[in-house]
Amino acid sequence: MSTFVVKLSKAALPAHIQAATPIVFEGQSATIHIPNEEQSSEEQGLRTISICARRLTAMITTDASLQGDWSFEQQWAFASSFGGPKSKARAIWCDNSDSAQLENTYQAFSFARNIVNQTPEQLSPQSLAQQAKDWLSSLAPEHISVQSWTGKELADAGWQGIYEVGRGSERPPVLLEIDYNPSSQTQTDIALVGKGITFDSGGYSIKSSEGMLDMKCDMGGAATVTGALGLAIMNGVNKRIKLYLCCAENLISGHAYKLGDIITYKNGTTVEIVNTDAEGRLVLADGLMAATESGAKIIIDAATLTGAAVMALGRDYNAVFSMDDALRAEFLTLSEQVNEPHWALPLAPMHRYKCPSPFADTANSRPQKGGGGGGASNAAGFLSRFVRDDAKGWLHIDLAAAYNRDGSELMPNGGTGIGIRSICAMLMK
Structure with missing residues (x-):
């Protein structure tokens, strides 16, 4: 041609x-x-x-x-x-001399964008996990090991959040763990956690038709962290990195979770469901606990988590949250160096308590449209319950800029991949 x-x-x-x-x-x-x-x-x-x-x-x-x-x-x-x-x-x-590095970057972005743009019928939770495993294994087969929990195995292993969110679908939920260990280390350096909701109807807190139309993109966090790890592998990263993908479909059925249900997590935290459409934080909680159990020095999660982040920043910036000031500053510096727009939003210990429940330790949101004011910070505060007590070494990215149905003057339609280079820069550093 x-x-x-x-x-x-x-x-x-x-x-x-x-x-x-x-x-x-x-x-x-x-x-x-x-x-x-x-x-x-x-x-x-x-x-x-x-x-x-x-x-x-x-x-x-x-x-x-x-x-x-x-x-x-x-x-x-x-x-x-x-x-x-x-x-x-x-x-x-x-x-x-830039050609090889550019091709690596293009390959990582192509993987992430293509998988985000797949239809909900094409991309089930198991398919998402399989495609991520196959691609990463093709890059470093000798350094990759894989473990996964599917369907009822999740509940048996204590990964209750992913199980509850995904049990309403005939296609079972999955927690995928990929261990990249090129130097046979005992210590995990970094853990990545990605939200992998392959379709989000909102559950019984059902979305409107226009709000549901593009919910195939709700696994953008899983695509982003997988793309970042793949790019780092191609660039020769020599750290032990664990990847956790929290994969589920949030659908309505006679077996779906309901408002008023209470989930008891592996760390003992009880969560009342006041909004089944605030499901991303429920699955990420399991991934963050798994990442904490790995002993990783740094934990980074990425998720298309809240409409509040989009309202605050539009589709141009991803929102960044951390109680670790040095880690947040380092990430923002690296993201600026690779020309990916990120912006810090507030997160303090008080945000853990912004979603009270009379029946559980916390609710998963507030019973208001969009979770009420400060929804993105409140969601981050919820997640902070599932990492180290002081939340040091943890960074949360709310991917407001990960997807745009009609594109923009800068980005094509669909998935953007914004965030991949910034996370990769953290892995390489």
């Missing part, structure tokens, strides 16, 4: 071209004009490249061959914005 050549230029834009999309076409090629460093920041230049990549996606059907002088970040800004779920076209890297 022929390719379309795309070049970069810092020369002045011709007067007849609109500055909003500064592309000059010539035959089978186009030149994107970006401001020089004296006129704008690097961030503005990368944004211009992404906007032009989205425009080119709508105009050409062939691969885009990047030629000339492109930096790593410039190539990635184009590649991550070009194409989409209905396009087979992709970026072809410049012939320079």
